[in-house]
Amino acid sequence: MLIRMKILVVGSGGREHALTWKLASDSTRPEIFCAPGNAGTSALATNLDIGADDLERLLAWAIENRPDLTVVGPEVPLCLGLVDRLEEAGLAAFGPCKAAAHIEGSKVFAKDVMEAGGVPTARSGAFSNPGDARAYARELGAPLVVKAEGLAAGKGVLICETIEEADAAIDTAMVDRAFGDAGEQILIEEFLVGEEASIFAMVDGETVVLLASSQDHKRAFDGDAGPNTGGMGAYSPAPIVTDDLWPTIREQVFGRTLAELRKRGITYKGILYAGLMIHEGALKVLEFNCRFGDPETQCVLARIKGDLLPSLQASAAGSLSDELIEWHDEPAVVVVMASGGYPGAYDKGEVISGIEAADSGDGVTVFHAGTARSGDDVVTSGGRVLGVTARGADIEQAVAAAYAAVEKISFTGAHFRRDIAGRALTRPLADA
Ligand code: AMP
């Protein structure tokens, strides 16, 4: 009798649906469990009623059910040490240990590692006293960026055009504690101009496999207007990441960071995600994340030919190599459909129609994010609802296919950007 591998995917967003989708199509046809998953993962896997941050119940389930691999999607369980706990129980896990995940959990730690390791990044200072912070803001001059130190679910970054705005931002974070304890300490950072790109490196402690580049659209509205969101769409590859930048990315970004971590006794495994700012052919690191990006993962995984599972297992086991991942040349695009009002307050429970029709398009996959089942219906349950993803012969065709699929889907209040991948349409494509 064939014994199927068991995989546990932790998380409930579009990234986790994309991971589940890719793992479900693995040639070994593993049995997949998602904690807690969403309406999309429920079609491919068994959803468990366990929250992604509920370490005790996740561990209890894993110890009882012995998954062959646990793939941890979001940063919170990684920063809480889920991978350490699983490994202590003799279970394989994909993702960094707590000490390594600290590179996302603490912006001050990440800066310290970058500065000590010689990684190109913006000039900055760390402060736990508002008076010192104000003085440094004056030394640096506007525009500048104020960042709350800890995890703030993407909200702790304030871009300040003037010194007055900087003073107000320092008060918001440190005095009003708008980001909770994350504002106990802040970073004040030089404002960088340029274009952003996301690079995911898969790491096994030693070997680094660079995944295809991508670019996220963080602002809510067309033309990069409106408030910051978790990401309204993405595409891969990102033409701003030109061929000549890859050696710098490998050596100066990932090589130096991992070497500095190693010096501190920290072994990094899993995904190390570098958020880069690129300007006139030079790059600086804006941030590191300890996980796959969302929604970039949806379009990056859509470009992986064949199996993903062997590389995740090799990352966990320390036997990673470039040959484990094969790429489609075609670019991919993901358009996020969000609830009306997102990133502010929004209604939940709106019935979604047209997903099946959209999903049946050639090269199109509709990834669920904030969805739930209600009887026979799929309803909205979060801000970012769906990630409509398409591959195409070129970026124009991928964009056209994604938007043709978006047009088939409707729910009350739905909003999405109409200019995803707009930058790639005006620039020739690089290899990536
Ligand atoms: P972070 O969470 O540090 O990536 O910041 C969130 C977003 O704020 C980034 O994706 C950038 O769009 C913006 N940002 C952060 N730091 C800077 C900076 N030093 N200069 C310009 N923009 C920045």
Ligand code: GLY
């Ligand atoms: N797309 C940005 C992030 O995942 O942090």
